Amino acid sequence: MSTPERDRAVAELREAMQRSTLYTVLLHHTTASKAGLNVTDAQCINALSLDGPQTPGRLAQLMGITTGGAITAVIDRLEKAGYVRRRRDPDDRRRVIVELVPENAARVARYFEPIARAFGEQMAGFSDAQLRTLTDYIDRSNREMPGVIERVRRMP
Numbered sequence: 385m386s387t388p389e390r391d392r393a394v395a396e397l398r399e400a401m402q403r404s405t406l407y408t409v410l411l412h413h414t415t416a417s418k419a420g421l422n423v424t425d426a427q428c429i430n431a432l433s434l435d436g437p438q439t440p441g442r443l444a445q446l447m448g449i450t451t452g453g454a455i456t457a458v459i460d461r462l463e464k465a466g467y468v469r470r471r472r473d474p475d476d477r478r479r480v481i482v483e484l485v486p487e488n489a490a491r492v493a494r495y496f497e498p499i500a501r502a503f504g505e506q507m508a509g510f511s512d513a514q515l516r517t518l519t520d521y522i523d524r525s526n527r528e529m530p531g532v533i534e535r536v537r538r539m540p
Contacts, residue, residue: 424458429492432468
């Protein structure tokens, strides 16, 4: 049920999330730049870190870039810089799998240490129940985002 107080609370949360997204994007641009990468390349490293080895096609789909030339250029740059390596899929030798070179990917991860420390300090002030609520909200948002991104990509 909508009430003026609830509508105000939802609007405040939406604005807070919009500001959080702004800072997250700026953080990613800053960390990518410090690591000598562009944001797409850095996010490919992030995706491989979160989800493990992937095919170039899956990475391309996630990044919203073309399979073929664009993703090949990203993988080539990351491979040349030592962040990733290509290997043949043991189940289908025609397929290529892209995987992180963990010791080199750590060079990018170090730029996230300040945010990790700040995050840890913030989380220390929340109860277990509050942490579960925050995790539930973020998990729900994360499940929705691929569909939202796809809808935005299809917009004229």
